[in-house]
Amino acid sequence: MTTSFPGKRLHSAxxxxxxxxxxxREGAGPVNVPVVRTSTVRFENTxxxxxxxxxxxxxxxxxxxxxxxxxxxxALEDAVVGLEGGHRAFLTPSGLSAITLVLLALLSxxxxxxxxxxxxxxxxxxxxxxxxxxxxxxxxxxxxxxDLASRLRPNTRxxxxxSPSSLLYEVLDLPALSAVARDRGxxxxxxxxxxxxxxxxxxxxxxxxxxxxxxxxxxxxxxxxQGIVVVDSPALAAKLxxxxxxxxxxxxxxxxxxxxxxxxxxxxxxxQHQRNATAVAEFLQQQPQVSRVFYPALPTDPGHTLWKRxxxxxSGLVSFEFRHATPAAANAFVDALRLxxxxxxxxxxxxxxxxxxxxxxxxxxxxTGDAPxxxxxxxxxxxxxxxxxxxxxxxxxxxxx
Numbered sequence: 001m002t003t004s005f006p007g008k009r010l011h012s013a014x015x016x017x018x019x020x021x022x023x024x025r026e027g028a029g030p031v032n033v034p035v036v037r038t039s040t041v042r043f044e045n046t047x048x049x050x051x052x053x054x055x056x057x058x059x060x061x062x063x064x065x066x067x068x069x070x071x072x073x074x075a076l077e078d079a080v081v082g083l084e085g086g087h088r089a090f091l092t093p094s095g096l097s098a099i100t101l102v103l104l105a106l107l108s109x110x111x112x113x114x115x116x117x118x119x120x121x122x123x124x125x126x127x128x129x130x131x132x133x134x135x136x137x138x139x140x141x142x143x144x145x146x147d148l149a150s151r152l153r154p155n156t157r158x159x160x161x162x163s164p165s166s167l168l169y170e171v172l173d174l175p176a177l178s179a180v181a182r183d184r185g186x187x188x189x190x191x192x193x194x195x196x197x198x199x200x201x202x203x204x205x206x207x208x209x210x211x212x213x214x215x216x217x218x219x220x221x222x223x224x225x226q227g228i229v230v231v232d233s234p235a236l237a238a239k240l241x242x243x244x245x246x247x248x249x250x251x252x253x254x255x256x257x258x259x260x261x262x263x264x265x266x267x268x269x270x271x272q273h274q275r276n277a278t279a280v281a282e283f284l285q286q287q288p289q290v291s292r293v294f295y296p297a298l299p300t301d302p303g304h305t306l307w308k309r310x311x312x313x314x315s316g317l318v319s320f321e322f323r324h325a326t327p328a329a330a331n332a333f334v335d336a337l338r339l340x341x342x343x344x345x346x347x348x349x350x351x352x353x354x355x356x357x358x359x360x361x362x363x364x365x366x367x368t369g370d371a372p373x374x375x376x377x378x379x380x381x382x383x384x385x386x387x388x389x390x391x392x393x394x395x396x397x398x399x400x401x
Contacts, residue, residue, distance in 0.1 A: 013267045016198075019082045020075030020260060033075040033260065037253045039066040059238055061088075072253040076260045080218075083197045083263065084210050086230035088237040090244050091251045095193065095213025096122050098227025100130075102189050102209055105243035106158050109135035113158040114151055116143050116172065118165025118364045120191060142365035143172045148180045156184070161207070162191035164303065167319055167356050167375055169194070169294045170366045171303025174310060178206025187236070193217070196347075198270050199313040203232045216347025217315065220262040220269055226255055269349070269380065273316035276386065277378040283387045284320045289394055291371060294319040316378040317346060319356065322371045325397060330355050330372035333397035339381055339389040346377035351386055353377075 022033045041063050043049040052064040061077070063070055069091070077089040092098040103126060107113055113131075115123065117140040127138040141151050143161065152159075159181040163172035178188045189209035190202045196217030202210045212218060214226035231237050274297070281295040293300075296307035297314035307314070322330055334342060340353040356373040378386060 015082060016079065016267065017264055019079035019263070022071070022075070033072055033257070035253045035257045036070040036072050038070060041065055041068075041070075059234070059241060067248065067250040069250065069256070070253070072256045072260070073251070076256045076263075079260060079263050080197070080212075080228050080230060083266075084192070084230040085201050085203050086210065086232050087234060088231055090229040090231075090240055090249070091256065092227035092229065092249050093251055094225045095120070095211070095215055095227040096126070097249065098211050098213070098229045099123055099191070100126050101227075101240065101243055101247065101249065102160075102211060102229060103131060103136075103158070104247070105240045106187055106189075107131065107134075107136045108157075110155060111157045112137045112139065112153045112155045113160060114148075114156055114186075115140050115160040116162055116165065117141060118168060118170050118366065119160065119162045120166050120193075121360050121363070123160075124363070140363075143177055144170060145365055148177055149184075152181070152184050152186060156186050159186050159188045160190070161188070162194075163200075163202075164194050164296055164307075165364065165366070167294075167360060167373070168364055168366055169296055169301075169303070169317065169319065170364070171296050171301075171306040171310075173306055174202060174205045174207060182206065182208075193347075194315055194317060195311065195313075196266055196270055196315065198266050199311050199315065203230070205310060208232050208236060213347075214259045214262075215345060217266060217270060217273075218259050218262050218347075220265065220348060221258075222345065222348030222350065224255055224258045224262075226251055226259055228259075270313060270315060272380050273378060274314050276380065276383040277314065277316045277318050277376075279383040280376065280378045280386055280390065281318045283390065284318065287394060289323055289325065289398065290320050291323040292321045292369070294321075294373075317375065318378055319373055319375045321369050321373050322397075325372055327355070327358075327372050329397045330374055332399075333393045334374060336393040336396035337389055338392075339386055340376065340393075348377075349380045351377060351379035351381055 052062050055062050056064050080089045181188045188207045190207045192202050192210045193213045193216050210230045212228045214228050281293050284290050284293045295318045296303045334353045334355050340351045343352045354375045361367045
């Protein structure tokens with residue numbers, strides 16, 4: 001596949017549509033890469049087996065065993081590397097396993113990691129159940145309130161960020177934070193799931209590692225569990241490869257195929273998610289029961305200026321804070337929704353709602369309220385139908401007061 005015509009480089013959406021496509025053989029071939037499943041890789045002779053083993057040990061992406069993946073995995077890795085503008089991608093069984101891979105690959109006993117307080121909450125469980133036991137110190141800080149330079153220690157090895165943040169979508173100044181960390185020799189990793197890798201390119205803004213739960217927007221159909229880590233250099237690829245092999249991480253060829261299929265429609269799906277979410281966010285701003293809407297694409301959002309600078313669009317995640325409601329009334333609102341399902345994940349074509357747990361909100365220094373917050377994932381349904389559903393749910397929640 002070519003990425004350019006004479007004198008003209010192809011646009012990002014076109015490159016993504018063709019990334020990882022199989023080469024034609026004998027003049028013909030399928031549109032999509034076949035699903036290549038295997039637990040064993042066969043070799044012509046012992047010399048070929050030894051050659052593959054040595055090449056893999058040296059860091060080359062060749063398979064000497066089924067766990068290493070074959071054509072379907074390579075096609076997805078290549079496509080995601082192109083999407084994120086990185087050097088190499090690693091495929092994991094879930095978004096959380098992708099996060100854990102990065103933490104274990106880069107941190108050793110006695111090391112210190114500085115983590116933004118608005119990150120995906122399960123990272124804190126990895127800290128409390130695993131990293132602390134290994135003698136690794138994790139410190140949480142507010143990137144918009146605390147001075148990063150003063151928080152870095154001589155033994156700080158990792159700055160871990162998420163922008164926009166989980167639940168409240170706080171937009172971070174990634175270039176500025178990355179510059180401070182990298183000046184001190186600290187690796188910068190960031191969770192890029194919110195943008196699907198399409199609306200935001202952290203590696204171009206100074207991060208070393210971009211992490212996604214492909215479960216979300218890359219899959220796009222709520223039928224897949226997968227994580228992806230993209231690194232910006234051969235040195236980081238070598239570190240992650242060592243941990244990846246030791247942990248025995250792998251994904252099935254069918255899951256790799258589904259993620260690659262999802263990538264093909266990522267730009268058009270996210271464009272519609274943004275249109276729908278913007279309409280819903282503007283509707284929420286007009287509701288007397290709502291005190292604040294969290295959505296960076298809104299001009300009134302505190303992170304709007306940074307979002308306009310560093311992002312090319314916004315996804316379907318919108319949260320809002322009730323003005324006076326009790327948790328019971330917020331639950332009644334969620335229960336009354338008919339088109340919005342109740343679920344903890346997001347990123348699929350369907351709309352979802354979730355009442356945010358107060359203890360999770362209190363982990364974010366950005367959070368200063370005490371009223372319930374509901375997170376919406378605005379799907380691909382007609383936005384007027386979604387707004388009508390929200391309207392009747394607000395009426396049900398008001399009766400619960």
